[in-house]
Amino acid sequence: MLIYSEELRRLAKQEEIPDLNVYGANIGPRAAFTCAMAKIFRHYSSPQKLERAARRLVKASQKDM
Numbered sequence: 001m002l003i004y005s006e007e008l009r010r011l012a013k014q015e016e017i018p019d020l021n022v023y024g025a026n027i028g029p030r031a032a033f034t035c036a037m038a039k040i041f042r043h044y045s046s047p048q049k050l051e052r053a054a055r056r057l058v059k060a061s062q063k064d065m
Contacts (some may be wrong), residue, residue, distance in 0.1 A: 007044075028064025031057055 012020045025033050027035070038044065043053035 027061065030060040030064045034060040 008020055013016075034053070038053040038057070043049040
C-alpha cells in the first residue's frame with residue numbers, strides 16, 4: 001500500500017529529512033478503506049481536506065484496534 005509511503009515521502013521532502021525509516025505501519029480494514037477513499041476523492045488537495053481525512057483515519061484506526 002503506497003499511501004503511507006507517499007505521504008511520508010512528501011513530509012520528509014517538506015521538512016528536508018534526508019533519511020526516513022518506518023516500522024510497524026500495519027493498518028486494519030477500516031483504516032485501509034479510509035485511506036483509499038482519501039486517495040480516490042483527492043483529500044490531499046488542500047490542508048483542510050487533509051486534516052479532515054487525517055481525523056477520519058484516526059477514528060477508523062481506533063475502531064480497528
